[in-house]
């Protein structure tokens with residue numbers, strides 16, 4: 001069987017992370033294509049990855065076995081409606097857009113289109129992504145397997161039973177890298193304020209984040225227990241955790257994530 005061709009419509013941040021991650025695994029440059037309205041962005045991608053690029057979305061829609069829709073939610077309807085109705089037979093469409101429902105995609109692309117909604121994240125570029133997947137009724141078992149193959153090449157993937165759960169996945173892991181980057185920025189700044197050179201404060205922060213995440217992923221105890229093991233009684237960490245607790249860090253995180261999930265649900269209505 002020949003390798004399936006995978007075409008990305010929209011070749012921005014998230015598509016770049018996915019393509020870069022796929023090429024580090026079993027995918028070959030010859031089976032990945034990307035189209036974008038921005039020729040400069042395409043040039044960058046073809047130089048970086050050696051993949052075929054085009055400013056013609058229609059060509060990808062006609063030629064590719066899998067079409068990954070990676071444009072902003074705001075323009076998804078216009079992009080979908082402009083695609084040719086005669087696309088490659090048996091084609092699978094994977095949308096990675098936040099808040100665009102399968103129902104809307106089916107209305108714009110044709111009711112019998114096999115559609116998977118996927119919420120990935122940018123660490124896919126390093127093979128450390130995590131994605132939530134939801135398949136519409138028209139998707140076959142083979143198409144689900146192929147989607148797993150793509151997404152597992154860049155990290156891990158988890159199937160969801162209900163499409164609405166994608167809003168929560170977006171709030172946890174789709175947007176999640178930004179929360180950790182924000183915390184890393186804050187820790188680096190605070191380390192500098194405590195008297196460290198910036199580059200040392202930054203490296204201490206980044207390697208602490210990496211070490212903590214790796215430890216948590218491979219641990220047989222939960223993160224609350226790992227946290228307790230760092231807190232010596234009446235020691236330094238306890239002072240920091242008490243300060244976070246007084247400032248209601250858990251509440252702040254919950255409110256931020258509720259806002260992200262609410263925006264995802266709102267996008268579904270705004271761009272239906």
Ligand SMILES: NC(=O)C1=CN([C@@H]2O[C@H](COP(=O)(O)OP(=O)(O)OC[C@H]3O[C@@H](n4cnc5c(N)ncnc54)[C@H](OP(=O)(O)O)[C@@H]3O)[C@@H](O)[C@H]2O)C=CC1
Pocket residue numbers: 009010011012013014015035036037038041057070071072073075079096097098119120121122174175
């Ligand atoms: N970034 C992230 O961490 C994540 C993003 N997503 C989803 O991925 C999607 C893309 O996000 P992201 O990569 O960040 O966005 P980007 O803006 O970086 O990428 C989108 C690309 O699509 C291009 N584009 C615009 N119009 C067209 C068109 N008509 N045909 C082809 N290409 C077009 C844009 O060009 P131009 O710049 O000229 O407009 C841009 O290069 C969004 O729907 C988002 O919700 C999902 C998970 C995580």
Ligand SMILES: O=C(O)[C@@H]1CCC=N1
Pocket residue numbers: 098170174175
């Ligand atoms: O901010 C956004 O809307 C997109 C979806 C998840 C991450 N980035």
